[in-house]
Amino acid sequence: MPEATPRNIIDKFFFTVGSVLDAPTVWVREKIVEPNQKNYPWYHQKFRRVPTIDQCYTDDVVCIHEANVQYKRDKLVDNEILSILRQRFEDCTMYEAPDHLEKCTPLMRQYEEAAGNWFAKYGDLGAYHDARRAYMKQKHRMVWERRHGPVGSGMKKTGSLEE
Structure with a gap:
């Protein structure tokens, strides 16, 4: 939008005073602050991916530590994803009160699948687990x-006694 030109002497005075007060602020913002900012298209810090625990040598302590830290970050992200899916399902059941069994079934299936995958990866590891475990x-x-x-499908039959 183009700036309005002052119509009379009073407008011209206030326009000049405003420009005098505003110009240093705009200059500092455009010339100093904005060029030195790190502009990310996301709102969280993005870490580089490091080698996983199976790619580390057994005596490489630094690699093992980085793999553990990355594993813990990934677990926190997976926990948040599961929490968001659970919250979506709960919100759906509250919003669609009488018909929630039909309308919220896709969300329930998505949450149950994610919970099963989470348990397959992190379940039964105990309180103090790491990437190696x-x-x-x-x-x-x-x-x-x-x-x-596959786990949960029952054991396949072996041997000739059952044939």
Whole structure:
């Protein structure tokens, strides 16, 4: 929007006074503050991804520590995602009070799937767990699935006695 030109001497006076007071502030903002700001398109700090625990050597303490810190950050993010999904489902059930069984079913399924995935990754690890223990849990689960089929599907039949 173009600036209005002053119409009379009083407008011209106030326009000049305003420009004198406003010009240093605008100059500092445009020439000093804005060029030195870090402009992120997101509202949280973005960390670089580091090697996971399976990519670290066993004697590389720094790599193991970075993997643990990243694992804990990822767990916090997964906790928040699960919390948001749970809150969406609860809000839906409160808003759609009598018909919530039909209308909120997709949200309930999405939350239950996310909760199952969260438990598969972080569940049963105890209070003081780290990336190494989570990796071992994942490895043991993969060995179990290779031998017996997917977890929760029942054990596959082996041997000739049951045939």
